[in-house]
Amino acid sequence: MKSLLTLRVNGESLSLAVPESWTLLEALRYGAGLTGSKQGCDKGDCGACTVLLGGKPVLSCLTLAHSVRGEVTTIEGLATPAGPDPVQRAFDVCGALQCGFCQPGMILSARALLNRVGKPTDGEIREALSGNLCRCTGYTKIFEAVRMAADGCERHVPVRYGTPSTGFDVIGARGRKADSIHKATGEAVYTDDIQLPRMAHGKILRSPHAHARILSIDTTGAEALPGVFAVMTGVDLPTAYCIIPWTPDETALAVGKVRYVGEGVAAVAAVDEETANRAIQAIKVEYEPLPIVKDAEAAIAPGAPLVHELDWKGRPWADNVCKEVDLRFGDVEAGFANADAVVENRWFYEGSTHAAIEPHCAIGQWSADHKLTVWSATQVSHYLHRELAKVLGVGAQDVRVIQPVVGGAFGGKSEPFDLEFCVAVLSKKAGRPVKILYTREEVFYAHRGRHPMDMAFRVGGTKDGRITAVESDILIDGGAYHSFGLVTTYYAGQLLTGPVGFENYHFRSRRVYTNKPCCGPKRGHGSVQPRFAFECAVDELAERLELDPIELRRKNMVTAGERTVNGLLVTSSGIAECLDAVERASAWKSRRGKLPYGRGLGVAASMYISGTAYPIYPNEMPQSGVMLRADRSGKITVFCGANDIGQGSDGMLAYIVAEETGVSPEDITVVSGDTELTPVDLGSYSSRVTFMAGIAAQEAGRTMGTALRNAVAGLWQVHVDRVAKGLGVYSDREDPARSISARDALILAEAAAGTPLVSAGGYRTRKVGGEYRGGTIGASPAYSATAHVCEVSVDAETGIVRVEKVWAAHDCGRALNPQLVEGQIEGSVYMGYAEALMEAHTFDERGLHSGPNLLDYRIPTSMESPDFIAQIVESIDPGGPYGAKEAGEGPLHPVIPAIANAIADAVGVRLRRIPFTPDRVLAAIRAGRS
Amino acid sequence: MLRMDGFVYRHASSWEEALALWRSAPGAQYVAGGTDLLPNLKHGLFAPKLLVGIGGIPGGVRREADGIVISAATRLDDLAADPTIRELLAPLGQAAALVASPQIRTMATLGGNVMLDTRCMYYNQTLFWRQALGYCLKAEGTWCHVVGGPKTCVASQSSDTVPVLLALGARLRLVGPEGRRELGIRELYQYNGMDHLRLTAGELLTEVVVPAPGAGFRGSYTKLRTRDSIDFPQLGLAVCGQWEGSTPRALEIVVGAVSPQPKLVRGLDAFLGAPLDDVAVAAIADLVHKQTRPQGSVHGDSNWRRQMAAVFTRRALGAMRG
Helix, strand or coil: EEEEEEECCCEEEEEEECCCCCCCCHHHHHCCCCCCCCCCCCCCCCCCCCEEECCCCHHHHCCCHHHHHEEEHHHHCCCCCEEEEEEHHHHHHHHHCCCCCCCHHHHHHHHHHHHHCCCCCHHHHHCCCCCCCCCCCCCCCHHHHHHHHHHHCCCCCCCCCCCCCCCCCCCCEEEECCCHHHHCCCCCEEEHHHHCCCCCCEEEEHHHCEEEEEEEEEEHHHHHCCCCCEEEEEHHHHCCCCCCCCCCEEECCCCCEEECCCEEEEEEEEEEEEHHHHHHHCCCCEECCCCCCCHHHHHHCCCCCCCCCECCCCCCCCCEEEEEEEEEECCHHHHHCCCEEEHHHHHHHHEEEECCCCCCCEEEEEEEEEEEEEHHHHHHHHHHHHHHHHHHHHHHHHHECCCECCCCCCCCCCCCHHHHHHHHHHHHHHHEEEECCCCHHHHHHHHHEEEEEEEEEEECCCCCCCEEEEEEEEEEECCCCCCCCCHHHHHHHHHHCCCCCCCCCCEEEEEEECCCCCCCCCCCCCCHHHHHHHHHHHHHHHHHHHCHHHHHHHHHEECCCEEECCCCCCCCCCCHHHHHHHHCCCCCHHCCCCCCCCEEEEEEEEEECCCCCCCCCCCCCCCCCEEHHHHHEEEEEEEEEECCCCCCCHHHHHHHHHHHHHHCHHHHEEEEECCCCCEEEECCCCCHHHHHHHHHHHHHHHHHHHHHHHHHHHCCCCHHHHEEECCEEEEEECCCEEEEEEHHHHHHHHHHCCCEEEEEEEEEECCCCCCCCCCCCCCCCCEEEEEEEEEEEEECCCCCCEEEEEEEEEECCCCCCCCHHHHHHHHHHHHHHHHHCCCCCCCCCCCCCCCCCCCCCCCCCCCCEEEEEEEEEECCCCCCCHHCCCCCHHCCCCCHHHHHHHHHHHCCCCCCCCCHHEEEHHCCCHHHHC | CCCCCCEEEEECCCCCCEEEHHHHCCEEECCCCCCCCCCCHHHCCCCCEEEEEEECCCCEEEEEEEEEECCCCCCCHHHHHHHHHHHHHHHHHHHHHHHCCHHHHHCEEEEHHHHCEEECCCHHHHHHHHHHHHECCCEEEECCCCCCCCCCCCCCCCCCHHHHHHHHEEEEEEEEEEEEEEEEEHHHHHCCCCCCCCCCCCEEEEEEECCCCCEEEEEEEEEEEECCCCCCCCEEEEEEEECCEEEEEEEEEEEEEECCCCCCCCCCCCCCCCCCCCHHHHHHHHHHHHHHCCCCCCCHHHHHHHHHHHHHHHHHHHHHHC
C-alpha cells in the first residue's frame, strides 16, 4: 500500500508516495531518483546500498523507508558547491575506484569513520569498511585513499599528477581514471540507474528442475493479471546462438527442455517489479523431470543421460563430451625417460564465479520506426549487437547497443544473456521500454564462471633443472551449454607453455555438458586451473630434484624472441625480472624453508595473452577502431567501441590521444561502447583492449597530431620538424619563447583543413600462432609474464590459513598509467586469493546451487584480504602501444599455486584441491603426521 | 532486486504502543533493526500483513540493584561501545562487536539478536530456491534436509551475544498480551528449530538484565567464521568465570551456532576450587567436545566445527587462567 513518506535527505525534505513495503534504497533510487546508492546483493550482504542515517552507516536495502526518522545522507549529499568531499577526491586521486559500483557505500562508510576518528589506524580503516564488499581493487588503494583523506586532501587536484616515462608527456604518469570522480560522487549512470518514461519491468520465470522436458506452458494466468503488458516463452525466440559462432547450442529461453536449475522458461513485462513477480508465479509449466548429470565424472560415466540430444546441425550427440582437444608437441615419452624425477598427481579446481557487485541489467526500447535500442551492462557490446540481430531476425542496422557504466564484469558479462533478448521482445510486445534487473540469485544462475577442472598432471625434470616433459589429462565441467567452451578446452592446455617452458608436451582436455549453470570465461579464462596444478607440480619437482623452486623456474624460462613448445611466439618477457623482484622483496633466500613451523613462503609464475590473435568470428576488418573528432572549442572527442568495465580503458584511450596530439587529457572526452556512435572494438575480453584499442588510438592520434603540427608550422612559416609537442602546448624548437596552446592549434588546423578535423586508426589482425589445427587458439600478439611470492601462516590446530602478504611482480610491457596497472595487479591477486581460500561455486545432487547469494558465496572483506605489494616490470613489447601488454588477468594466475606452495613450506603438506578450507588443511596436516 | 510486498508498516514509540498495534492485526510481526527480518521477508519466509516498528524505542544501559539492565532496543554498536558494558561485561561487548558488519551493528538491536530466528542453509534462501528444493520442514515442507528426516528441525540459533548472555545467567523482561513476566535466558531456548523460543504469541523482549559480575570476573567470546566480518558464526564459544589467580570459583561455558538451542556445558563444577593446570584445561576441552554436536544447518564441516569448540575452549581457558 502506497502512503506518503517524508524524508530528510541531504539537508532537504522529500515527500514521496511509496509503498510501505519499500526499503529506503527503493525509495531513494526509484522514488527520489537518487541513484547514487547502489543495489548489489538484495539483502544486506554487500554494503553497496550504504547510506548514513543520523551520521551512521546503515544498509538502506534492509531499512524500511517508512521507518526512517533521522537525517539521511547519500553519496549525492557529500559534495558541496566548492567541490567533492575530501574522501571522494582521495578515492579519485588514489585510483581507489575501478568499476565504482561499491564505492558510494564505501565512501560513506569511510566518511562516517573519519567523522568519528580523525586519524584512524590501519586496523580501524579495515574494520570500518568491512561491511562494504569491493570486487575490483583488493582494497589496497581504498585503504590508501582513506589515509589520504584523513591526512587532508585538497578538493581540487590536477587531472594528472605523476611523472611520465622518459621521452613522454603523458604515458607512464600515474593518473586518475577518466570517470572516477563521477563514480565517486554518484553521478555515473549504470544501467539500472536509467529510468525511461512509461518503462515497464520484466521478470524471467526460471526452471526449478536441473533437467526436465517442458510438456506445456500456460501463460494465461499471467496475461490476465492487471498491469501485465507482455508475456513470452522460448518459442518466441527459437534461434540458437553462442558467443562462439561454431557452437550455437543455446536459446534465449528454454525450448523443449531445461538443462539447469535457474534456466529461463518464460518472461513477462508489467507495470512494476512486484506485479511482474506475481505474473511469473501465475505461469503454469508442466515438466517431465529427467535424470540429471551432476558433474563431469557423471557426464562421462557409461550410460549417462544426455544433456543435449542433438547438436546445432541436428546430429545426435554420442555422449556428453562437447569438445575434446588432444595435442602433442615433441616426444613426451622420451622426455619422461630422460627425467631424473617425475611428479604425477591429480589436482582439482572447484568452480568459482565472478560476483561483480553490479547485477546484470538491460533495457530494451523500440522506436516508432522499428529500431531497437538495448542498454546493457555488457562487456561485449559489439557481439551483443550481432547476436541480437541474429536471434531477433532483424537487420543489424536496426539495432543499437549502448553500454552504460558497468559495475564490474570480470568475464561475467562477456556474452549475450537471456535478459537482453527478453527486454527486446517484451518491449516490442508491450509497446514501451522494458527493464530487467537480475536478482543476485539470477546472477549466480547466469554464471559463465570458472570451470571446475579435474586435472591429472605428470611433470618430469632432470637434476640440472631442465623440465623435460609435461603431460596432462583434464576433465572440464562445462555446465549446460557451450559458451566460450571451445576456447576454454584449448586454453586449458595451450596457455601453459610459458614463461616456465618445457621440451615435450602432451595434453588432452575434454569439456563435458552437465546439468548446471553454464561455465565460461572468468578473469584468466581457461588457464588459471591448469596453472594451479602445473605450478604446484613444478614446486614438488624442485623438492624432488633438491633445487630452489625459483631457480628451477629460472632455468626453464622462455625468453624474448623464442617460441614455446606449442609454437607461441614470445615477443617480450620480463619473467626473469619478475622472479628477481619477488625473490628480493620477500627475502626469499634467507627465509624460504627457514621460517618457523606454521609460516611459509611459496612461489609461482605464469604468462597470459594480450588479446586473442584472431576475432571470434572470422573477418578481415580491424579488431579495434578509434575515431577522433576535434572541435574548435579546443577539445578532442574519442570514439571507440571498447567497453570500459572499470579497468579504465576510457582513460587509456584519452592518455594515448593526449600523448599523440599534445592536447591535455582534461580536454579529451571519450565516448565508448555505443554501437551507433563508436567504431567497432570487439570488447573487453581476453585482455585485449589496451593492446588493440591502444594501437588504434595511437594511429588515430598520430594522424591528428600531424595535422595540428602542420597547422602550427603553417602559422609560423617553419618546417614542421621545428614544431615541438608538449602537454597542451606546441613550441618552436629553435625559438622556445614562441608557443601556441593546443586549443588554439585545433582552431588553426580546422581552418587549414576546411573540413571538420577528424582522424581514424585501427588494429589489424596480425598473423601469429602455430601451424596446426588449434594453433591459432592461445596465439596472441604478446604475452605478459608474472611471478608471485606468497607468505602464509597456518594455524596447525585449526587449519586456518592466513595469507599475510603477496609480492606480485607483473610484466605489463610499458605501464601506460602505473596506478591503473597496480590496480589491475591488486585486483587480480585479490580474486585469486579468494578462489584459493574460500570461494566454491558448488551444487548438490539435485543440481541446486549451494547458496546463490553473497552471504553463502563468500567473497573476502577488507578484514582478511592480505597486503598486496604490486611491482611493475616493463619489458617494452615491440608490438604493443608504446610497448604495453596486458595487466588485467595475468596477475591472477600464480596466486593459487603460490599459496599452495607456501602452505607446503609452512606445514609440509601439499593441497591439491581448492579452496583450501580449514577443515581440509587440518585433515591434511593430520594425515601428514600419521 | 528482491522486492517485498503486501504489508503495511506502523511505527511504535513505546513497548505498550507496539503491543497495542500487534493486537490490532492477527499475524503482525515486530521489526526492530530489520537486519534479519527483512531478508526473511524478501525470501518469502513470512507474509505478515502488518509490521510493527519497534526500532524507534530508546535503547540504553543502566545499573539497577539486581544488575545491569540493557534495553532490548539498544543497538549492537552502542552496546559494544557502552562504558558500563566495557567495564563490567566485556565479553558481551566483544560478542556484540563481532556481529555481522559495521552497518548491521548500527541497525540491529540486542533484543533482535536474542530473539533471532534460527538459521539453516536450506531455509535462509529465496522462495524460488526453496521451491526447487521442495521446501523444508521449517517452512512449507515436510523434510529436514540436514538430518534427512521428517521429525526434527535443527536450524541453528546463531546469535553472537546469546552464548555470553547464557554464560552470564541473564534474565529477560518480557511484555505480552498476558502481561509482564521475567524469564531466565537459559529457559528461553528449546531444541526445536521450528519453534526454538518458549514465548507466547505477541510477547516482546523489553529488557535484558545481567547480574553484576563480582570481583575476579573474567570472560571471553570466540567466534568461528570464514571471513572476519559479515558472516554468521559457524561456532561461538563463551567462557565466563569468577577467578582467583588461576583458580576458577565459578565457570560457565556456552557453545552457540551448533543447534536450535545454545549448549550450556555441564560438569564444570568438578574443576572449581583448584588451579586450572594443563591437564584440567585439556579435560574441560574434552568435555566441551563431547557435549558439542554441531548440526549441518550451518556451513563448514560439522566434525571440524566440533573440534574447534575444543580448541577454542583450550585457548580461552589458557588465556584466562593467566
